[in-house]
Amino acid sequence: MKRSAESSRRLAFALLGCALAAVQPARANDDLLPADEAFRATARVADARWTEVRFEIAPGHYLYRQRFAIEAGGKRVANARLVFPKGHVKQDPTFGRVETHEGVLVIKLRGATPDATGKLLLGVTAQGCAEQAGVCYPPFTQVFELNRSAGEWVAARQASLGSIAGQSALKSLVQKP
Amino acid sequence: MNRRIAWALVGAGILLAALGGVASYLTGAATTPATVESSANGASIHAESFPDVSGQRQTLAQWAGKPVLVNFWATWCAPCIEEIPRLNALHSKSSNSVQVIGIAADSRPNVERFIARLPIAYPVLVDEARAIAFSRRLGNRPGLLPYSVVLDPSGEVVASFLGVLDDGKIRQIESIIAKNLPKAAK
Numbered sequence: 001m002k003r004s005a006e007s008s009r010r011l012a013f014a015l016l017g018c019a020l021a022a023v024q025p026a027r028a029n030d031d032l033l034p035a036d037e038a039f040r041a042t043a044r045v046a047d048a049r050w051t052e053v054r055f056e057i058a059p060g061h062y063l064y065r066q067r068f069a070i071e072a073g074g075k076r077v078a079n080a081r082l083v084f085p086k087g088h089v090k091q092d093p094t095f096g097r098v099e100t101h102e103g104v105l106v107i108k109l110r111g112a113t114p115d116a117t118g119k120l121l122l123g124v125t126a127q128g129c130a131e132q133a134g135v136c137y138p139p140f141t142q143v144f145e146l147n148r149s150a151g152e153w154v155a156a157r158q159a160s161l162g163s164i165a166g167q168s169a170l171k172s173l174v175q176k177p
Numbered sequence: 178m179n180r181r182i183a184w185a186l187v188g189a190g191i192l193l194a195a196l197g198g199v200a201s202y203l204t205g206a207a208t209t210p211a212t213v214e215s216s217a218n219g220a221s222i223h224a225e226s227f228p229d230v231s232g233q234r235q236t237l238a239q240w241a242g243k244p245v246l247v248n249f250w251a252t253w254c255a256p257c258i259e260e261i262p263r264l265n266a267l268h269s270k271s272s273n274s275v276q277v278i279g280i281a282a283d284s285r286p287n288v289e290r291f292i293a294r295l296p297i298a299y300p301v302l303v304d305e306a307r308a309i310a311f312s313r314r315l316g317n318r319p320g321l322l323p324y325s326v327v328l329d330p331s332g333e334v335v336a337s338f339l340g341v342l343d344d345g346k347i348r349q350i351e352s353i354i355a356k357n358l359p360k361a362a363k
Contacts, residue, residue, distance in 0.1 A: 032319045032339075067253065094255040127253060134340045135321040136254040138282055138309055 032133055033058055035140040042158075043122050043144035051112045051146075053124050055105040062088075063128035065099035067139065071123040072112040083108040100128075118148040215316045219332030225311060227280060227302035230288055235302055237332070240276040244335075244354045245328040248342075249312040251283040252291045257323040260342040261297060267347055268299040275354045276300075282308035282322065325350075329357040 040056040053070070057063060065087050070077040084107055087099040107124075114120040122144040129136040143159045215222075223238040237245070248264055250257035268277040277299040281288045285303050292301065304311075309320050316337045317324040327336040327350060336353050338346055 032321060034319065064253075092255060094258045129255070130321075133321075134256045135319075135323070136251075136256060137321060138251070139253070 032130060032135065033061075035137045036142070038130065038137065039063060039126060039128060039140070041124060041126075041142045041144075043124070043146060045112075045120065045146055045148075046108075049110060051109040051120070051122070053107045053109065053122065053144075055101070055107075055126070057102050057105060057128070060132050061128055061130050062100040062102045063105065063126050065101060067125075067127040068107070069125040070107070070109060072109065073115060073121055077109060077112070081110045081112075083110070114146075114148060120146040122146070215314065215326070215334035215337075217314045217334075219328070222315070222328060222334070223332040227304045227307070227311075228285070229300060229302055230285065230292065232285070235300065237278075240278065241332060242330050242359060243274065243276060244330060244357045245276045245278060245332075246350060246354075247315070247326050247328060248277065248279045249308055249317065249322055249324040250279055250281055251308075251322055252281070252287045253283070254322045256341045258295070260323060261295060263342055263344070263347050265296075265298045267350070271351065271354065274358055275350075278302065280304065280308050280311065282312075327353050327357070330359045 038058045038061045040058075041053060043051065043053045046052045051072075055063065065084060068082075068084075070082060085101075085105065087101045087105075089097065089099050092098045109122075112120055112122070123141055124144070125139055125141045127137060127139040145158070223241050224236070226234045226236040229235050246264075246267070248257075248260070250261070252258070264277055264279070267275070279297060279299060279301040281301060281303045282305060283303060284305050288301060288303050309317075309322075312322075312324050313320055315324075315326045315334055317339065319339070321339060323339075323341060325338045325342055326334045329335045335357055336350070338350075342350070
């Protein structure tokens with residue numbers, strides 16, 4: 001009797017294992033992270049001169065250096081005011097020489113000044129891919145509102161504008177009072 | 178006796194799972210027709226229209242009556258570009274049985290410049306704002322590229338593919354197309 005119960009338990013585990021193995025291919029698409037989880041972004045005012053945007057890039061994912069666009073107060077920030085760490089340079093069969101970033105990426109932005117109300121609005125657009133899955137994320141935009149309160153900068157609001165369709169909304173969003 | 182039956186069932190289960198795994202490996206990460214999660218029916222898909230590269234609006238209904246392979250792509254997407262030669266080849270080899278169309282989630286100037294460098298033999302539609310949203314309606318839940326669907330002659334989604342269409346997936350598409358040809362063409 002005891003032996004029979006043990007057999008049944010083994011059978012149940014084995015069948016469960018088979019079932020899980022069988023459904024794995026169907027779940028493959030569900031395992032892909034949404035952009036704001038694959039590329040987690042935060043922003044902070046580091047000091048009077050520098051503002052930082054930090055990306056935590058999920059393993060197996062990367063962002064293209066050439067596809068970043070940053071706006072502060074509704075105006076595009078010139079590349080000369082941005083400092084990127086050195087990324088991975090590779091020869092892509094499609095795009096030629098490209099530079100990509102993985103892991104933690106901190107972008108430094110020089111001279112972003114708050115508006116008259118002490119608010120600094122940042123819009124950061126990026127684009128990247130998931131290497132193993134062989135898929136790419138459409139350009140996505142993260143918007144940050146940083147407020148100065150009692151002498152300290154705090155991140156008051158953060159929003160993800162998703163992909164391409166959201167980008168046209170960036171300008172109107174950052175111009176909102 | 179019961180134990181023998183139990184272990185026979187386990188063996189059969191393992192065999193089925195292994196076969197499923199091998200099939201999945203051979204065919205790529207295609208979603209089978211039974212599990213395609215399109216939220217649109219054939220009529221609403223055929224009613225959609227997008228501008229082509231010259232700005233002329235094209236309705237998908239013009240390709241009704243035979244299977245259509247819709248490929249969502251963009252010029253910034255390296256895996257999308259990798260599969261274009263295979264789609265060109267499929268188009269030239271099988272244009273009687275399938276209509277290949279590309280829908281670019283990109284700007285028209287970008288697509289124009291791209292096509293000047295790498296010609297695309299099949300019709301290309303361009304809609305930077307709506308292409309991803311439309312692909313989501315056709316089952317591309319994560320909204321990533323490249324994404325392709327096979328429509329049957331009535332416009333229903335019968336298979337979808339997220340990721341590069343490699344040679345194995347192209348063969349799978351050809352098999353799906355053969356099963357979905359209009360009766361007169363079979």
